[in-house]
Amino acid sequence: MICCLNPHCTQPNHATQAAVCPTCGTPLERRLRGRYRPLKLIGRGGFGRTYFALDTDRLNSRCVIKQFAPQTQGTKSFLKAVQLFEQEAVRLHELGEHPQIPTLLAYFEQNKYLYLVQQMIQGRTLYQEIAAQAAYSEGSLRQLLEDLLPVLHFIHQHGVIHRDITPSNIIRRKADQKPVLIDFGVAKQFSEAIRYEPGTRIGTEGYAPIEQLRSGQAYPSSDLYSLGASCLHLLTGRKPEDLYSPQEGRWLWQEYLQKQGRTIHPGLAAVLNCMTKDLVSERYQSAQDVLDDLQRLPKLEGAVPGWVSSQASPSLFTGLDRPPLSGPGQRAGVAVPITSLPTAAEMAGPLSGPVSGPASGQPASGPQPPPPNVRGTGYPHAHPPGSRSPQPSGPPKPSGSPQPSGSSKLDHGSATVLGGGWQLIQTLVGHQSWVTAVAFAPQQPLLVSGSLDDSLRIWNWQSGDLLHSLRGHARGVNDVAIDQRGQLMVSCGDDATVKIWDVGSGTLRHTLKGHLRDVTAIALGSTNCLASASEDGTLKLWNPSQGSLTKTLPGSAGMLKTVALVSGDQRLVSGGLDNTVRLWDAQTAQATRVFAGHTNTVNQVAVSPDGRLMASASKDRTVRLWDLSTGDLRHTLQGHTQEVNTVAFFPNGQRLVSGSSDGTLRLWQSQTGTLEATLPAHINPVHQVAIQCSGGVIASASADKTIKLWQWQG
CATH class of the missing domain: 1.10.510.10 (Transferase(Phosphotransferase) domain 1)
Structure with a gap:
């Protein structure tokens, strides 16, 4: 496959090995400067074209070639353009030292055309994001x-x-x-030597x-x-x-x-x-x-890595091309958005490997620390429902628990017992961005995780095997839950949707639409009831088996971050940016109680299995325990050094676990508020925790892209 470099050719892309272009008859350049193989036209503008190419001197690494073909008149004008081009190339070379500016790889003149070769940037433009x-x-x-x-x-x-x-x-x-x-825009520096086409503006x-x-x-x-x-x-x-x-x-x-x-x-x-x-x-x-x-300014909620869908539109590159702007803001000289890249087969030669460095599009290795101000460092999670028989006072070691296998999907932790009898037994790896949600199935050894890489993964947590990798959300996943029978899985995300999946097959059953902004949390009840909370400030109740909306609750004055159903599904609690927790009557859609006391955003709420206690985790670095029937504050749990993102009760209701941006898990006595153990779980923020129905295994999801499993060894 080779591309015609004639800037006036109407069909430059060809799967041909001919010596001349079948469209315009121009001799085809196999390699520019003896090394750059132009493969495909990917954009055009008022001053030239942009091509996808391979650098044969750098193991066929991918790059972008900008061709400038100014409509100049006379030798003097052209020489002036060349001079300005070289000055601009030197300027871009200096700027390319910055990691957020594409690197200049080469600049030259060939066959009376000017060329820049630049690093390829894989991703989506912000215009495409907002569209x-x-x-x-x-x-x-x-x-x-x-x-x-x-x-x-x-x-x-x-x-x-x-x-x-x-x-x-x-x-x-x-x-x-x-x-x-x-x-x-090198061409913007050519104003002294180039006549702008009609309608073209700087x-x-x-x-x-x-x-x-x-x-x-x-x-x-x-x-x-x-x-x-x-x-x-x-x-x-x-x-x-x-x-x-x-x-x-x-x-x-x-x-x-x-x-x-x-x-x-x-x-x-x-x-x-x-x-x-x-x-x-x-x-x-x-x-x-x-x-x-x-x-x-005061610290604000910020953006999160992985906002962009990893499977949305084709990757874009630096170049003259850009999505066409419709309406009065459309700019002359800009043609079509970038088309898809050629496949390896179309390239008439395999790539030697991915491009090294940040432009390769490969996931960054190692844990990724969050930016200073991150939105939703604790994504809400509804405690996965399940059969919760009374447990002894201490979390028992499950009978017949298998030893960690040697699967490549596992990165086994140290055998050292941490935090009063809790031991790290496995680390599940595979997500390409922050893991923001995790839930256990109640009757099977299944664990589901959700990530800002827009995917869901279903694991056999005992063996570490990945059973399904599901893609359906256009943007990051914020929460997951599994029903009591272990048959339905529900997820929600930044694409403003709730999705219902079949756990066994991984097939998508329903996509629930109605929220206007990111859906931040979901809760599955025991009576075919599903609740969702959104940044649009509303709560919605759904029938998950039918995929239908049953009721919308007005929520609160601010964005909602969390929701949980109270036993019987007749009531629910929510929390968010107004620093309060509200108790709702599901039938009347009225708030019956407001729990005030937190001094910052409420990131997550959880209700004890018996429906008597409610725990709220907050950005103010505390967990608060409330009496649901009276509204009284029982305990304020302090100890985390950064915001608390997640909290969950054990099946017996006597303990709870919290996770924080300080990377730790803390276990507390629910009756006394006493701290029992601290687990140095992750080096990055913990977004969510879940507890297996036996009470003997905890899963923690983190910004380090991993899920860690902790087992009681006492």
Whole structure:
């Protein structure tokens, strides 16, 4: 397979070994500069084309070739273009030292065309994210700013102004979920030597500030304006031109958020407003100024790695290409979005292996520490229902528990007994991002896990065998549960859906839609009842066997993080960003009690098997035990050094276990609030815990991409 490099060829992609292009008759270049094999046209713009290629001198590693074919007139103009191209190549070479800017691999002129060879970035643009998913949360937006502003500070320090920052020019790198700034638009530096095609502008309408659109002038604050306008698009889901009133001369994005029933912190709103001022003199003058103001704000909920679906649209690359913008914001000279990459068979030669480094798209090895402000470091979990016969006072060792097998799926822990008789027996590995949810089946040795890699995995936890790897959620999985018979599994995720699966076959039975934003938690009852909680502030009750909605509860004033059903399924409890827990009557859809006391977000709630006690885990680093019948606070459990993300009762109700961002599990006496044991479980945050129906095994899910199994050896 080879590609025609004639910039005017209408059908350049061919599965041919001929000497000339079958479409236009141009001689085919087998290798540019004797090493780069152009395989496929993947994008085109006003100044040239972008090709997917292999670097034969680097073990056929994948790269991107940008071809510039300016419509110049006269030798002098062309030589000037070459001079500016070389200057820009040197500039990109310097900028390529930054890990969030594509690396320049080569630059040259051949056959009167100019070429840049750059590192390939695998991932999706933020434009594709917002087109396919819900709008960004406040925390996700702030995390994006904190990730991108240092990049802008870096390029501005090098005397470079991007001049076209839009969601289409930011790729979330698949390997580590970091935003990468692409398309520094070498052609934008050719204004002295190239005639722009009719309608082509320096910058994208809606995102570019007025000084760029009127006179072509740009300053560091111009890039900050474009980044701010991009943030407004991501926050609201609407393009900037829909959020600005020319008649009033002001932005209307906050009014739009209010119509959605959403608000953001006034300090963050002030930062965005200052970034998007019309007058250059009224804006921030440097990226560092913006960062300084952001760091003065209270800690906010942030974004999470793995937000992007690992099986959504084909990987994108740095280049001239970008998704077409519909409507008045569409830019001239941009053609079609990137098409799919050629298969190995189409390449007429196998690859020697994946590209090394962060652009390879391979999962980063080792545990991934969370960013400073992460959204939902504790994803809620409904304690998996199951037959819970009374247990002795201490968690017994299950009879006939097998020894860990030698399966490659297991990374056996130390045999050292930790935390008062609890021993690490296995570590299940395989997820490519944070493991956010875990649940045991009540009657079989099955464990289900969910991750921000958008997948669910069903394991035989005794042998460590992976039975099913399920993909159905378009975005990260937040919670999982298995019914009492062990036949149905339910999951929810950031794609605003709840999905019901057959445990035995792994087939998808129902997809439940109705929530407007991320579904953060689910709870399965004993009477064909399913409850879900969402960032849209509502609770919904479903019939899981029919896949139908039965009732919507108004929730609370803020986003909900957790839900649990009380015995009998006639009541349920919820918690979230308003720092309270609410008890609901499922029939009347009314809140009958509010439990106030936490000083920060409630990440998860759990109800004791007898329905008498409720435990709430909070970002304020405590677990609180409440009497459900009276509303009295029984105990405040303190000891975790970071926020508590998850809590679960043992089947006998006499103990509970909590997991925290400090990486530990803590076991407590529910009657006295006494700390019994501390397990140094993970080096990264613990997102969720589950307890096997015998009470003798605990599973912990973590941001280190693993599930660890702990067994009582006392």
